[in-house]
Amino acid sequence: LEPISVGIAIGAASLLTGYLSYKDIYCRFSECCREEQPFNASALKLDLEEKLFGQHVATEVIVKALTGFRSNKNPKKPLTLSLHGWAGTGKNFVSQIVAENLHPKGLKSNFVHLFVSTLHFPHEQKIKLYQDQLQKWIRGNVSACARSVFIFDEMDKLHPGIIDAIKPFLDYYEQVDGVSYRKAIFIFLSNAGGDLITKTALDFWLAGRKREDIQLKDLEPVLSVGVFNNKHSGLWRSGLIDRNLIDYFIPFLPLExxxxxxxxxxxxxxxxxxxxxxxxxxxxxxxxxxxxxxxxxxxxxxxxxxxxxxxx
Ligand SMILES: Nc1ncnc2c1ncn2[C@@H]1O[C@H](COP(=O)(O)OP(=O)(O)OP(=O)(O)O)[C@@H](O)[C@H]1O
Structure with a gap:
């Protein structure tokens, strides 16, 4: 028997026995939202440990948050992470790594959506329109893929109030208008709170303590209060913080x-x-x-x- 015929025979047999389903074949050629796809937590951990420098707190929290969320078959709400820190400390870089670990095409995936405040929501007088568009866009995408990922960059440049439009989606509801948002992931990126993080890092340094000794609990409470009270954080007096809908405030330390x-x-x-x-x-x-x-x-x-x- 020649190899080609053997290949065709195996393919046909697999199809007939259902080993390779139509979906398997389809998904080889086109991107699929595979809800049942297992999440490889050690691959994410390895990626972050190898590629992300000087961010031990962020690495630990992100790995824990995503592992916990993805191993829960029935999460009660979507996962919402708020990443804070000085410019160039790795927030966009991490979002890209996280996106690639959730959907192989990363930021190019049809199930990963990046919003940039100054690009997508530039005009203050159009807040109402942006709120409507944002709700529709998120509803449409989560209906198409429950495991959609939404990244909001430049949160500190977002007009206060816009983000509150998505509050119902981030809440503990089983469904909103027939759509469940519980498997989606929302990631906010912001420079707000960078000054507070730097102050804490500097205090550790001045006290002769190691940077690696800084823990999430040294920063998270300061960060959530600081961001809530900061008019230019995109989360100023936000209902998302008020209602505890942000699961983790993740600090990015200034780089040495x-x-x-x-x-x-x-x-x-x-x-x-x-x-x-x-x-x-x-x-x-x-x-x-x-x-x-x-x-x-x-x-x-x-x-x-x-x-x-x-x-x-
Ligand atoms: N902690 C880090 N470890 C490794 N590379 C980093 C780190 N921080 C930044 N980089 C590199 O610098 C580039 C720019 O960083 P990035 O865009 O992630 O910063 P950012 O925190 O999102 O900044 P901004 O707040 O200005 O948007 C990254 O693409 C990456 O190559």
């Missing part, structure tokens, strides 16, 4: 000189170049650091590392 160096090395590796420690040092030294006296934290995190590397 050593982390910037790690980012430079990672970028060199990604470009397939050999690691040149002289260039690593040069790029890291070109970054600016704060506070004025201590100069510990990079004021753009790892954000400009890629473009700076182009100069060398």
């Amino acid at each position: 000189y050593r982390h910037v160096k790690m980012c430079v090395r990672a970028e060199m590796r990604a470009r397939g170049s050999a690691i040149d420690e002289d260039i690593v040092t040069k790029v890291a030294e070109e970054m600016t650091f704060f506070p004025k006296d201590e100069k510990i934290y990079s004021d753009k995190g790892c954000k400009t590392v890629q473009s700076r590397l182009d100069f060398h």
Whole structure:
């Protein structure tokens, strides 16, 4: 028997026995929302531990939150995470990693939706319209795929009130107008609270304590109150906080000189170049650091590392 005929015979037999269902074949060629697909928690953990530098609190909380949520067959509400921190500390980077671990096509998946405040909700006078559009968009997408992921970037630039339009979806309801939102994931990204996080990190440093000793409980309460009282957080006096609908406030610590160096090395590796420690040092030294006296934290995190590397 020639190999091709054997292949065809096996394929036909599998089809007949139902081993490879029509859905299996269809999903090989087109993206499917597979609700029953198991979640690989160790793959997410490994990804974050290998790629995300200096964010031990965020790594631990995100892995725990997603593992708990995905291992629960009947969650009572969607998972809502609010990521906070200084620019360039890895919030978008983490969302991308999380998205890829939930839907292989990541941010390009039909089931992952990214909203950017200044792009999608730019005009203050159109709040009502944005609220309606947002509700319709989320309802439509969750109806199509219960495991949809929604990422809201630049929350601090979102007009207060817009996000409250989705409050009913984030709540403990079994269904809202015939749609269940309980398996969806909402991720908010924001610079709000970055100053509070930096202050805590600096206090640890000044007290001679290790950065790795900072725990979620040192930051989460400060963060939720700070964000609630901050007019420019997108969650100012928000019902989402009031009703405890945000499951975790996740702090992203400001990055130090050593982390910037790690980012430079990672970028060199990604470009397939050999690691040149002289260039690593040069790029890291070109970054600016704060506070004025201590100069510990990079004021753009790892954000400009890629473009700076182009100069060398
Ligand atoms: N902690 C980190 N570990 C590894 N790489 C990082 C980290 N933080 C940032 N980077 C790198 O810098 C790039 C820019 O970071 P990212 O866009 O995630 O920052 P951000 O926190 O979302 O900033 P902003 O608040 O300004 O949107 C990332 O794509 C990644 O390559």
